[in-house]
Amino acid sequence: MTTTVGIPRGLLYHDYGTAMHAFLEACGARVVVSPETNREILEAGLALCVDDACLPVKAFFGHADALADRVDVLFIPRFVSVERGAYVCPKLMGLPDMIRARLRNAPAVLDTSVDAYRGMRRCLSSMLQRDAGDILGVGPRRLACALRNALLAQAKDEYRGEPGAAALARSTRGRPDGQARGDGPRSVYERALTIGVLGHSYNLEDPYLSLNLIPRLGRMGVTAVTADDYSYGELKRWERRGRGRKRVFWTTGRKLIGAAQRWRVTGEVDGVIHLTSFGCGPESFVAEVIAADAARHGGIPLMVLNVDEHSGEAGMATRLEAFVDTVRMRQSAR
Amino acid sequence: MKVSFPHLGNMSIPLRAFFSGIGMEVVTPPPTTRKTVAIGAQLAPETACLPLKVTTGNMIEAINAGADTVFMVGGIGPCRLGYYCELQKDILDDLGHDAELVVIEPPKGHLRETARFARILTSRARIRDVVEAGRLAWEKCIGIDVFDQLANAARWSERETGAVDRAARAGLDWLDKASRVPDVREAIAATMEKVRSCSTLGTIHSLDPCAPGLQVGAQPPCGADSPVTVGVVGEIYVVMEPAVNMNLCKKLGAIGVAVSQPITFSGWIMAHVVLDVIKLMAKPDMLTWAMPYLRSFVGGHGVESVGRSVQMARSGLDGVVHISPLTCMPEIVAQSILPRVSEEEGIPIMSLTVDEHTADAGLDTRLEAFCDLLAVRSGKRLHGAAVTPCKNGRAT
Numbered sequence: 001m002t003t004t005v006g007i008p009r010g011l012l013y014h015d016y017g018t019a020m021h022a023f024l025e026a027c028g029a030r031v032v033v034s035p036e037t038n039r040e041i042l043e044a045g046l047a048l049c050v051d052d053a054c055l056p057v058k059a060f061f062g063h064a065d066a067l068a069d070r071v072d073v074l075f076i077p078r079f080v081s082v083e084r085g086a087y088v089c090p091k092l093m094g095l096p097d098m099i100r101a102r103l104r105n106a107p108a109v110l111d112t113s114v115d116a117y118r119g120m121r122r123c124l125s126s127m128l129q130r131d132a133g134d135i136l137g138v139g140p141r142r143l144a145c146a147l148r149n150a151l152l153a154q155a156k157d158e159y160r161g162e163p164g165a166a167a168l169a170r171s172t173r174g175r176p177d178g179q180a181r182g183d184g185p186r187s188v189y190e191r192a193l194t195i196g197v198l199g200h201s202y203n204l205e206d207p208y209l210s211l212n213l214i215p216r217l218g219r220m221g222v223t224a225v226t227a228d229d230y231s232y233g234e235l236k237r238w239e240r241r242g243r244g245r246k247r248v249f250w251t252t253g254r255k256l257i258g259a260a261q262r263w264r265v266t267g268e269v270d271g272v273i274h275l276t277s278f279g280c281g282p283e284s285f286v287a288e289v290i291a292a293d294a295a296r297h298g299g300i301p302l303m304v305l306n307v308d309e310h311s312g313e314a315g316m317a318t319r320l321e322a323f324v325d326t327v328r329m330r331q332s333a334r
Numbered sequence: 335m336k337v338s339f340p341h342l343g344n345m346s347i348p349l350r351a352f353f354s355g356i357g358m359e360v361v362t363p364p365p366t367t368r369k370t371v372a373i374g375a376q377l378a379p380e381t382a383c384l385p386l387k388v389t390t391g392n393m394i395e396a397i398n399a400g401a402d403t404v405f406m407v408g409g410i411g412p413c414r415l416g417y418y419c420e421l422q423k424d425i426l427d428d429l430g431h432d433a434e435l436v437v438i439e440p441p442k443g444h445l446r447e448t449a450r451f452a453r454i455l456t457s458r459a460r461i462r463d464v465v466e467a468g469r470l471a472w473e474k475c476i477g478i479d480v481f482d483q484l485a486n487a488a489r490w491s492e493r494e495t496g497a498v499d500r501a502a503r504a505g506l507d508w509l510d511k512a513s514r515v516p517d518v519r520e521a522i523a524a525t526m527e528k529v530r531s532c533s534t535l536g537t538i539h540s541l542d543p544c545a546p547g548l549q550v551g552a553q554p555p556c557g558a559d560s561p562v563t564v565g566v567v568g569e570i571y572v573v574m575e576p577a578v579n580m581n582l583c584k585k586l587g588a589i590g591v592a593v594s595q596p597i598t599f600s601g602w603i604m605a606h607v608v609l610d611v612i613k614l615m616a617k618p619d620m621l622t623w624a625m626p627y628l629r630s631f632v633g634g635h636g637v638e639s640v641g642r643s644v645q646m647a648r649s650g651l652d653g654v655v656h657i658s659p660l661t662c663m664p665e666i667v668a669q670s671i672l673p674r675v676s677e678e679e680g681i682p683i684m685s686l687t688v689d690e691h692t693a694d695a696g697l698d699t700r701l702e703a704f705c706d707l708l709a710v711r712s713g714k715r716l717h718g719a720a721v722t723p724c725k726n727g728r729a730t
Binding site: 049052078080086088089096097098100101102111113246249250280282284287288292 | 379380381382383408410411412413414416417419420421424437443444627628629630631632633634636660661662663664666667668669670671673674675687
């Protein structure tokens with residue numbers, strides 16, 4: 001009998017979905033992913049989660065709940081750190097335990113720990129030692145192969161610049177295929193407006209949580225670029241460059257600060273929108289750093305949009321239109 | 335050079351001893367008040383956690399009182415505390431203060447900052463003096479934690495309202511004046527004796543704030559007259575700062591319960607700075623206690639909150655109060671898990687969230703209701719004057 005493993009479509013699934021699929025499939029499991037976030041899922045999440053958590057975590061509870069009675073195992077990797085010397089987010093570190101504690105009908109939770117804080121080698125060896133093999137019913141050799149497959153798939157995915165689960169968001173973004181990453185969309189869209197959108201990919205790539213932010217921009221005739229359009233290595237170089245500050249110790253924070261820095265210096269975007277979720281810990285600081293930099297050096301207009309479970313589409317639309325108009329006027333004045 | 339630092343409970347006493355011991359003039363910031371919190375809340379980002387707002391308020395007040403150098407701790411995450419210093423530098427710059435913010439970072443990965451701090455320390459004193467000042471400060475730090483623990487354990491049984499707090503306050507003043515290690519030890523011993531004499535506690539023993547185990551500090555009387563015992567866990571800053579938690583422990587004491595508040599600064603230094611570095615952490619540590627519910631560290635005091643609650647449940651306490659600042663990430667994890675701990679370990683746990691808008695009366699009501707429930711559940715009696723029922727059934 002094959003084990004049915006469920007992956008909640010939330011949080012870092014949007015970044016590492018490819019690796020998760022490859023890993024589980026190589027272990028011979030049947031993989032079920034929860035549906036796109038919708039009203040019922042979010043409502044279920046709100047009922048299960050504590051009030052103080054951020055919107056994507058609440059939605060994640062809903063996704064886990066949607067899968068709970070359909071699968072044998074819930075796959076919720078414990079992301080502690082995905083690179084040396086930086087963390088992800090405390091809430092994600094405790095995510096499997098929070099699900100276990102609050103989901104009444106929870107099946108077994110497979111919480112493979114991903115902790116590369118002290119390097120990739122340690123991370124992999126600790127992943128092999130955990131009880132993943134027992135839960136999935138595979139031996140250590142098979143597990144090692146599966147892990148290797150997952151890493152290769154993820155690396156290949158990132159190399160093409162197409163994070164797996166991002167396909168939907170990307171297709172609506174209306175960019176021609178095969179455009180070289182990193183050289184900015186300016187050359188193609190000579191006259192159109194380009195707006196950089198900052199935010200966690202689990203918010204931006206979830207149309208329900210981000211209230212269709214990126215497609216909405218597309219309909220306004222605006223090309224949206226996100227931090228995911230550049231390689232992480234490049235963003236880190238930007239983030240390090242010319243800043244007399246202490247570096248933030250959250251991977252996404254580094255990514256966003258790097259992208260903001262790049263856009264500010266090169267001027268390749270006409271405006272920047274920063275989508276944050278209310279109650280996001282790292283973002284409360286990262287947004288502050290980005291805003292302080294923008295204020296200090298001038299240059300590009302910046303708008304911070306804060307979403308939670310009470311956000312309405314109309315309010316978002318008004319603010320977006322106003323911002324885009326401002327940016328347009330500013331551009332034609334030059 | 336006039337140095338200052340943000341408050342953390344009564345930590346200004348050892349810090350003052352340390353910095354004046356190495357030849358610096360110390361400006362102690364005015365005590366934290368609602369005004370301090372308001373100043374900080376105005377300057378800090380809206381959704382940042384409360385400790386950032388309060389420490390920023392302390393800094394501004396210290397600078398207004400004449401400080402030109404402010405010390406602040408750094409860190410390597412994932413808790414936001416490690417990045418406070420950068421935001422605070424920006425805030426001070428924007429306000430046009432030319433005070434310097436010196437960040438105390440762990441040596442690993444921040445060698446330049448560490449070297450700078452070491453240079454400042456040795457600028458006016460020999461290394462021997464620095465060590466000597468450090469020893470004195472450490473003794474005082476232990477003294478403060480002992481007084482806190484003791485007062486929390488004894489308050490319910492005081493013979494005269496406020497006597498325990500007066501004794502502890504006098505002890506703190508004595509501690510502040512002491513300039514040699516033996517004087518500090520004498521102050522600690524004398525204050526312990528004094529607290530014992532103004533309460534009905536039996537012998538006082540096992541007062542080791544560095545012990546990772548539970549440190550109730552005193553043996554409460556057994557039998558019918560034993561008090562309801564409540565543990566306090568949570569994020570260290572709000573647990574230790576009475577101005578922010580609105581005198582949580584005192585309130586509990588006034589209701590008439592014995593309080594065990596094991597989260598102390600000296601305990602934290604011992605566990606995370608000393609023992610962790612030399613790899614001598616005693617087992618079972620907090621992660622072991624938390625293991626059935628939380629299997630990974632989550633930064634801050636998340637694991638401690640869960641682990642301590644489990645430990646308190648198993649050592650027979652009657653209830654746990656968990657207190658955390660709004661949007662604190664590690665404590666959100668703990669808060670999510672604690673209801674399960676409560677269910678499985680059979681101990682009532684109440685989570686409280688504080689921010690700059692929290693007010694006294696709401697807290698009073700919740701604590702009284704919680705303690706009443708604990709008293710009914712455990713069949714013990716509440717000893718406080720505050721909740722003695724009148725004849726018509728209403729509390730006085």
